[in-house]
Amino acid sequence: MKTRVYEYAKKHNMSSKEIVTLLKRININVSNHMSIMDEETVQKLEQHLANLRANASSGNTQAKQVQQPKQDKPQTITSSEARATSQSEKSPKQDGQKPQIANAAGNTSAQATSRGTQNQNQGKNQERRANTMSQNKKQDTKQNEVKGQTTNIEAERKEETLADKAKIPAKVGMEKREKIKKAPQAKKTFEDNRKGPQFNKNQKRSNGRQGGAPVQRPVLELPSKITFTESLTANELGKKLRREPAEIIKKLFALGIMATINQDLDRDTIELICADYGVEVEEKIVIDETNFETIAEVDAEEDLSERPPVVTIMGHVDHGKTTLLDAIRSTNVVAGEAGGITQHIGAYQVEIKGKKITFLDTPGHAAFTTMRARGAQVTDITILVVAADDGVKPQTIEAISHAKAANVPIIVAVNKIDKPAADLDRVKQELMQFELVSEEWGGDTIFCPLSAKQRTGIEELLEYILLVSEVQELKANPDKRARGTVVEAELDKGRGPVATVLVQHGTLRVGDPIVVGSAYGRIRAMVNDKGRRMKEAPPSMPVEITGLNDVPQAGDQFMVFEDEKKARSIGESRAVKQRDSERRASARVSLDDLFTQIQEGDIKELNLIIKADVQGSVEALRGSLEKIEVNGTRVKVIHTGAGAITESDVTLANASNAIIIGFNVRPEPNARSMAEQEQIDIRLHRVIYTVIEEIESALKGMLDPVYKEEIIGQAEARQIFKVSKVGTIAGCYVTEGKLSRDAGARLIRDGVVIYEGKLDTLKRFKDDVKEVATNYECGVTLERFTDIKEGDIIEAFIMVEVKA
C-alpha cells in the first residue's frame, strides 16, 4: 500500500523530516513530506528502523524493559538520545536516573549562570560544561548499565551523524549545508570537549560527583508550550524548554543541523526540536502598536458576549431625523432613567425589553461617512427616515448608497404617517428600485410606519431594531483592553479636551492609559448620556471622557495601553506620523496607479460613483461599466445620480475609496476643492465609449495618460450682447484663476456641460488680450457656439503633460 511520508510520520509519531532523513540514509530519494512511499520503500524503511533499534538495544537488558514495543519503535530511533534519556526518566526505579540528574544539575547551574549574563563566552562555557559532563559519563565505566547504554547510543549517534555530516547528505538543504560548512567553531568546541575535560572549569564539580554522592537535583519538567518571536538561539531555546543548550545542540546535530549555541535557529528548526520534545510552539508576531487600527484581534467564541446594536439615523432634509432621535430618547427617559439630566454627548443608549440600543445622535450621513472615511465602521443598523408625504428624495438615495457601501442593514422608518398626505405604499413603491422591498411585497426590508411628532410607532421601531440585531448576532469581548471610536470631540473651557467615545471592544475604565487618534492621556472621568459618572463602560456604550492632552477628531479610533508611558510614546509618535503624512493619499485609488494596486492585491473591486447629465446616460454607463471585468477585478458602481458632482459624492468616494466618473457634468466648486484636498480621482468625460475605454485600460494597467486636463480658471457670464456680425458676446467676470486665449473652453449651465470647444475671442474693453485674471471683466465669444445665457460658467482648461 502506498503512503505519503507525512502520513507515515504521523502514524509513527515521528516528524516528516526525520522520515525523509532516514530514507535518504538508505539511499531512497524523496523530496519532501508529500512524497509517496511504495510498499517496498516502507519495508526497507522499517527494516532500517529495526536494525537501528536492534543496535540501540544490544547488550542492554534494562533498556528493553523500558521500551514499549510498539510506540517506541519510532521513538527510540528518531529522537536520538534525548528520547532514550527521557525514557529512563520515566522509570524512576532505574539507576538510569543518575545521568539525568547529573544532566539536570548541569542544566540548572547552566541556567543559573546564564541568568546573570548572556554574553557569548558564557554561552560557550555552558556548552563546554555540558559536553564535558557527558564525556565524564562516558569515561566512567563503572556506571550503571542504563547509563552505559545511553551513552553508547549517544556515541553511536554522534558517530553516525558525524559521518553523515562529513558527507553532507542531500537531505540537508542548501541553507543548512552552508551552516554546516560555516560551523567549524562548533565542531572544535565539540572536539575540545572530548579531548580535555580535566582542564575544564567543571573539573571540580566532576570530581566532586565522581567522588561523592550524586547531587540530587530535580529534572525540570518540559513546558507544554513555548512562544518565540522571529527566532531563538540554541541557548534561548534550551532555556525555554528547560533543557541544557548542549542537549538542544545534540538534537540539532542528529537532525543534520550544525549550530553553535548562539546561532539563530529558524522557525522550522525550532518547530522540529519542539516537536521532538512534544512541546507546542507558537510564533508571536511582533505587532507595531503605533498603528493599532490595523491590529485585528480575534476573540475566542466563548469570550464573546452579546452587545447592543449601534444605530445611525439617515434621511432627506426635513424628513424628521432630529424629531425621531428626540422621540426615541424621551421614550427611554420615561421608561427608565427618570430624573437623569439628558446630556447631548453625540450618542445615547435606550433600553427596551431589558435590551439596550445605542443611537448615534448626529442625524444625516455626514457623521456616518466621516467615520467610515477614517476607517471606523461603527454602525450596525441604519434607520432610513422617509417622510410619508414626500417620498424618496436625493438625500434618501444618497443615504441608501452610503449604507449599502458600508454593508449595513437598513430599516425604513416611514415618518409623518399622521399627515393627511401620507402615502406609505408610495414610499414602498419608490424604494423598490433601490432593492428595498418590504416584507409584505416579498422582500426582506422592514418598513416601520411612525410619527416622530406624535410619538407613535417608536416602540415598534425599537423592537424591529432588536430583531435585526438579533439576526446579526452582534458580539464583543468585554474582558480585554478597550478599543473603539470617537463620536464627537471638543475643547471644553473648563475641562479641557472632551471626547465622546463609543466602546467597541473590551471595557473602558476610569484611570485607563489611552491613545485616541494622536492624542493620549489617562481617563480622568467618564460621563454617560444621562450625565451620570461611570467607572466603566462595556462594549457599545457611549461615554464622554476627559483627561486627554489634545482634542481628537470624530472617527478617530482609540485603544487602551498597559501604562501611561507607553500610551504617551505611542500617542506622540502617532502625532508625528500624522503631521508627516497628513492627507497623504496612500490608500486612495486613482486610475493612474490602479493597476499597481490591483497587482499588489489591494484592490479586487473598483468602486465607482457615476454622475451624469441625465438619468438615461447614468443607466447606460452603469450597464456598460458593470460588465467590465479584467483579470478578476470587477467594477462596482456604488452610487449614481443625475446632476453635478456634489460634496456628498466626494465624501462617499472618500469613505468607500471610489473614483467619480462625471459624464457631461462638473463638480461643484466646493466638491472640487474637497476632492483635491482628499485626493479623490474625478474623471470627466463626454463620450461613453471613452469612459469604458479608460476604465478598461486602467484595469489592464495600460492607462497611459500622457496629457491631463488642468482647469486654469472660471468666469461667469453676467451680460449677453448679440452682435449681428460677431454672434453672441458674453460679458464675463473671472471668478477663479484666469481665462487664456489659447485655452480650451467649456460652457457649464447648472453643473452640466453644454458646450466644449475653444475660446474664439477674448477682449478687455476693445482690445484683444492673451489672458484675463481673477476679478477682471472681459468679453468672450466661443467658437461655433452662440447660445450663451446669463449665469453660465465658462471654464478654461489646458492639457498638461503628466510626468511619469
Ligand SMILES: Nc1nc2c(ncn2[C@@H]2O[C@H](COP(=O)(O)OP(=O)(O)OP(=O)(O)O)[C@@H](O)[C@H]2O)c(=O)[nH]1
Ligand atoms: N406631522 C409631522 N411632522 C413631523 C414629524 N416628524 C417631524 N416633523 C416635522 O418635520 C420638520 C422637520 O423635522 P426635523 O426632525 O427637523 O427633520 P430633520 O430630518 O432632522 O431635518 P434636518 O435636520 O434639517 O435634516 C419639523 O417641523 C418637524 O416638526 C411627524 O411625524 N409628523
